[in-house]
Amino acid sequence: MRKKSGLVDQANYTPNHLLDTLMEKLEAGSDAALARMLHIPPSTISKIRHKQVAVNSALLLAAHEATEISIRELRLMMGDTNTRYWLGNMGHGLPERKSTPVRAYRTQRRHDQAAHA
Numbered sequence: 322m323r324k325k326s327g328l329v330d331q332a333n334y335t336p337n338h339l340l341d342t343l344m345e346k347l348e349a350g351s352d353a354a355l356a357r358m359l360h361i362p363p364s365t366i367s368k369i370r371h372k373q374v375a376v377n378s379a380l381l382l383a384a385h386e387a388t389e390i391s392i393r394e395l396r397l398m399m400g401d402t403n404t405r406y407w408l409g410n411m412g413h414g415l416p417e418r419k420s421t422p423v424r425a426y427r428t429q430r431r432h433d434q435a436a437h438a
Contacts, residue, residue, distance in 0.1 A: 328375040328401060336369045336376055339384075339399035346388050359383040376401075 328334055340355065349355040352370070356363040360383060368374045381395050396402075 329372045331400065333400035333402065334372070334375075335400045336372065339376065339395060340366065340370060342398055343384055343388065346390070358387060 340352070343349070343359075344352075344355050347355065347358050349358055352366040353363045356366045359380065361380060365374070365380070369376055369380075376399055381392050384390065384395050385392050
């Protein structure tokens with residue numbers, strides 16, 4: 322079973338306000354119509370309404386692209402007032418990138434510019 326987000330337990334978290342605003346803005350007559358417009362499963366809307374899962378970044382991005390409402394405004398609509406986030410182990414398991422020393426980069430860049438001149 323998926324772990325609930327801490328956002329769901331916050332007193333000011335009101336995902337229904339966000340969903341209702343999106344429905345109005347997109348002129349969706351139902352949650353199912355909203356889900357189709359956002360290209361997400363209708364069950365996701367239901368789970369969000371019943372606070373079983375939190376609104377995730379993919380949904381926020383889809384809502385932003387469909388309505389052109391800023392991500393910040395969308396987050397405020399649902400009562401998410403956090404200004405900083407912990408991203409967890411997003412990079413865990415990925416190979417580390419080797420950094421290029423700045424001096425080598427600048428030397429190569431000058432060489433490339435001279436070749437194009």
